[in-house]
Amino acid sequence: MLEKLSHILFSSRLLLPDLLFGVVFLAIVATIAFSQKLDVERTYRLFNMLIITVLISSGLVFYALFEFYKQDFESVSELFGQLIYLDSISLFFKIIISIASLAVLIHVWVLGYKVVGEFYAIFMALVWGLFIMTMTTNWLMLYVSLELVSICSYILVVFNKEKDNSEAGIKYLLFGATSSAIMLYGISLLYGMTGTLNFVGQEFATFLSQNPTWIVQIAVFMTIGGLLFKLSAVPFHSWTPDVYEATPTPIVAFLSIAPKAAVILVLIRLFSSLSIDFRMIMAIIIMASITIGNFSALWQTNTKRMLGYSTIAHAGFMLVGLLATNPIGIQSTIFYITTYLFITLAAFLLIDLMALKTESYELESLRGLGQQNTFLGLAAVIIMIALVGLPPTVGFTGKLLLFTALWESYQSSGSNMLLVVLIFGLLNTAISIFYYINIPYYMIFKEPKIGVRYYPIGFIRNGFLLIFLFFIIYLFLSPSGLINLIESLKLA
């Protein structure tokens, strides 16, 4: 009994930064609930500062822990009785999620969004859920954290309380609930087959291989359904364009990267230990995601909807590294996610900056904006070619590494399907240039409707966008720092 207690205390000590998030969440909720006459402006600024401080400090703590864990390669902490594993790769992903959250909060602040206090509270809980999701290897814990993330994101999506916003929220909720239900069913099947809830253990793999392959494949496919929903991969992708179109942009920016990062980590953990050959289904998911994402985006006239469909295509690309079941496949997926962080946050920031003056997210409203403001035009070109994956942006390096991993896997296994996915994925890059270049095309080529006025944005907003652009090009010119960091990550 005493042993269990000391184990729990030990585990809590290592998870202190995460628990801090929970405490802050409760503190904000209590403050809002129990104070009547609030000076709204000052309180929200206070919340903002508090959260940014918490994020930065926890980010630094994670980094310190990360350095500590890196030196001792075999060091993995089993916390809370094998429910949670704290290792270097989960710390890396926590840092990524912290950076995303920080960037989104700065986005909200810099663009002057009016948010209620509960926004901060729920955002904290969402990030906390993501942190737990990066650490877990137990089906039950995964489901709990996934639900925490899902419920918080359902609430965040409907913050604007407008009509199409609520419609998007309901769609999100219904699709999400269905996917979670399918996931639970899959988990129950897997538990029935293997008798254990820990999906990286030896028992799981052994018992799984004793069952007929087709039933295992169906069960695993259903299980990752809940995860693919968060990733916006086919066939769980239908919510993406509608939700992306109607939700306030900073929240969309966050949803487009942070849940994806956590889900990819879970998938990496799962597929590293799976003993069956899941590649056929994975290849079909990848090709379908890339095709549907790219071809649907060609017809879009709303920039946010177009980015939603492009997210579906990118989800397909992220899974390519998992299809190549070698270590460099996993490393290239992590590299792709890290660079996608910068690119997608920059893309949504750009769209929001443009919407400041044009008051609309339609492509037509972007006419001539690049001529009025050269920096925005240049930024649009760089971000859009990063999304396509052309040099000299880091999008190209990410895709190059993914397809190198896939080629290597093809060379060692000789399976023709991998080559098909490779050629398919690369040719789709050419298709995607057409819709991505539409944004700079409208901005630079078309004449503005009411003469040419010079439209300056603030220095802070320019600077914020510039940080992302700097990373996009810098990481192309010298990726070795990031690559070395990723190579040192070890799975539990």
Place this chain on the structure above:
Amino acid sequence: MNNFLLSALIFLPIAGSVVVLFLPSTFRDSFRWISLIVSVINLLNILTLYNNFDRQVSNYQFVEQHEWIRMSLGNLGVLSIDYLLGVDGINMPMVLLSGIILLIGSISSFTIEYRQKAYHSLYLLLSGSIIGCFVSIDFFLFFLFFEFMLLPMYFLIGIWGSEHREYAAIKFFIYTLVGSILILIVMIGLSMSVKDPFFSQEMGRTVHTFDFRQLTDFNNFIPHSILHPYEKQMIFGVPARLFAFILLIIGFGIKLPSVPFHTWLPDAHVEAPTPVSVVLAGILLKVGAYGFIRIAYGFFPDIAYQFTYIVAGAGVISIIYGALNALAQEDLKKMIAYSSISHMGFVLLGLASLTLEGVNGAIYQMFGHGLVSAMLFLVAGVIYDRTYNRLIKNFRGLSSAMPYFTLAVAVAFFGALGLPTLPGFMGEFFTILGGFQSEILPNWVSMLAMLGIVLSAAYFLWTLQRMFFGTFWTNSNQEGKMQDLDFREIVMLYSLSAFSIIIGIFPSLIFDISGVSVKAFLNGF
């Protein structure tokens, strides 16, 4: 070995581009001068390079090597990408051509009035990128510049072009991008199949490299890799190396352009503004041909030897089909565009013959055609600048109003159709000689190519006669606008004419440089 001449050639224009971008717009008229000065300095550097080029050596000279990316692939080795530049006999003429054409282009860019800052910034970016493409000997770096060229070109055509410019620009971009992606597939496959012998021993692991010098050596291939030259691996029932070669042919054939992948060229050339057309026809097409020689034939000589008849066939079809199309055109610029397709077919024929005369002739034809097509597009630009009209039937008897212009036009047209003492003759002569000498190609292939010479004489002389001889008349009373050349145009056209006559009479200026390297290149076959 690490002198920085080649890096200067690339980074001076790029630095110039950044400078132009950050200067305030009040400097309106000085942007064109910045562009001109940068191009002049670049040309002087290239002439220094030309003088110091050792003509007896077939290896790469002026090599610069800096370590760039080292990525560990676990137990599969290390991926190594270097910043690697060098010139040998095959790309030296191309670098020289780039210097000349980019200078002519920047003189011609003085006519651009609209948004000069953006134009000159993009033009300098394009310059740096094209030269980078020619001097890179690391496949990744080559590919980086090869793809990056597309972006400034897209904007240059799409913003400063004529009526259907946006359609032409996006067609150009997507079409050539598909080609680039096919090349990317082969690039990934090759680098994964080759290991660098020196670094692998040094580091104790397999070092995958993109270095051109290592990729040509068959001993460097890793056993059981897909593209291994001796083990015949199959993909979908087709030998893997043949698969890669076909992808490369399609990829570079889109850029060259060879029939049937040529359909972007008439649109892009016609809609682009004059200086951009000059650069497009003068050097961009040569990048495709250079890729053919260096990469398709250089890295896959075994497959190339067996399947060179495909390339020769594409060449001959380009010659005849391009010429027939040119004969049918009413728009002057479109006619010149199709004649470009036709003359690049000679390059393919010369290359496919795999003889010393043929390949040397192909390189000479690339150089000569670059000069001549630059002149042709400048000619079309002179007419378009004055009247915004390019149709042949709208002009007659221009020689009486514009005698200096007619002289330049005559040199250009005769140069293109292959009059001796002008570059077209030497290029066509040597490529067809190579065709006849070739052990692989049958004689009738070269005879069909000669038919192309007759056809090019037909359309050029007919155009000359229709537009320049007879009584002076223009459609819709524009005779007043047809003034003779001004100083800038005289400088451009006459310096190009003089230089092409010199090249035509002294072809050794090019053959001396390419000779030894081509000999080494053909040793692999």
